[in-house]
Amino acid sequence: MRALIFALTLVACSGGHDSRPSTAPEPSRAPIALTYLGVAGWQLDAGPTTILVDPYFSRPDLDGPVVPDPAAIAAHAPGRADAIVIGHSHVDHVLDAPAVAAATGAQLIGSESTARLARASGLPDSKIVAVHGRERIAGDGWSVQVVPSLHSKIGEQHLGGEIAAEPQLPMRFADYAEGGTFAYLVEVAGRRVLFLGTANFIESEVAGLRPDIAVIATGLREKVDDYTCRLMRALGQPPLVYTNHFDDWQAPPVDEPADDDLQAFVAEVKRCAPATRVVIPRHFERMEVP
Numbered sequence: 001m002r003a004l005i006f007a008l009t010l011v012a013c014s015g016g017h018d019s020r021p022s023t024a025p026e027p028s029r030a031p032i033a034l035t036y037l038g039v040a041g042w043q044l045d046a047g048p049t050t051i052l053v054d055p056y057f058s059r060p061d062l063d064g065p066v067v068p069d070p071a072a073i074a075a076h077a078p079g080r081a082d083a084i085v086i087g088h089s090h091v092d093h094v095l096d097a098p099a100v101a102a103a104t105g106a107q108l109i110g111s112e113s114t115a116r117l118a119r120a121s122g123l124p125d126s127k128i129v130a131v132h133g134r135e136r137i138a139g140d141g142w143s144v145q146v147v148p149s150l151h152s153k154i155g156e157q158h159l160g161g162e163i164a165a166e167p168q169l170p171m172r173f174a175d176y177a178e179g180g181t182f183a184y185l186v187e188v189a190g191r192r193v194l195f196l197g198t199a200n201f202i203e204s205e206v207a208g209l210r211p212d213i214a215v216i217a218t219g220l221r222e223k224v225d226d227y228t229c230r231l232m233r234a235l236g237q238p239p240l241v242y243t244n245h246f247d248d249w250q251a252p253p254v255d256e257p258a259d260d261d262l263q264a265f266v267a268e269v270k271r272c273a274p275a276t277r278v279v280i281p282r283h284f285e286r287m288e289v290p
């Protein structure tokens with residue numbers, strides 16, 4: 001299996017924020033495709049490489065024990081993937097990840113809480129990469145930089161905490177503790193794609209990342225001081241932005257016209273980064289980036 005053949009390497013970032021290895025030749029730019037999976041979920045395809053971010057298809061009833069929906073996962077997960085990165089271990093980011101990893105053969109990359117859930121779900125240790133921030137994980141033709149980040153300001157009762165060391169599944173909604181929050185910079189096909197899955201960030205950690213594409217959570221950003229402009233400045237005004245984590249995470253995915261909040265986000269970007277193009281994705285629509 002491809003995922004087994006390509007050994008992953010886990011190396012610490014050597015300071016600074018430009019993670020391009022100085023000895024490696026710059027890979028030439030090739031087309032990629034992005035598909036919005038709903039909530040904060042994304043599929044990035046680049047030639048033979050597939051990276052998934054927070055894939056969450058189940059949208060289960062959140063009263064009582066919460067279980068993934070195998071039919072929803074089978075309907076939407078790709079046949080194979082190289083890696084799955086998880087921003088934090090709230091249910092709407094992590095619930096389906098172990099099952100999607102098992103179905104696709106992907107390595108599952110996330111916090112210790114995410115790793116605990118993966119182990120309890122039966123994913124073998126060889127497929128789990130627990131990270132703590134600032135690691136760089138490289139596969140064949142791709143890499144992922146783990147960017148320390150912050151959760152959106154949803155209220156203290158939902159923030160912090162860890163999933164139990166040996167969780168008993170199924171867990172309840174409240175057992176899916178945040179477990180720390182990461183953003184991820186994926187480098188593949190000569191591109192740098194930043195995924196920010198919840199609306200907050202640490203300015204010093206994202207400054208200088210200079211992604212070509214930034215996938216940016218918008219919900220509750222009004223609680224973060226000058227979120228959009230500060231982020232656009234820190235990232236060096238990326239040419240292309242996709243909105244993220246803006247749909248109703250408790251309901252089945254439905255494409256609706258951009259609401260006032262999304263339109264306001266587009267206007268904020270236009271004001272702070274006039275050359276940046278903002279795309280509001282539709283669920284499961286493959287968007288080619290030539």
Ligand SMILES: [Zn+2]
Binds near residue numbers: 151198
């Ligand atoms: Zn969350």
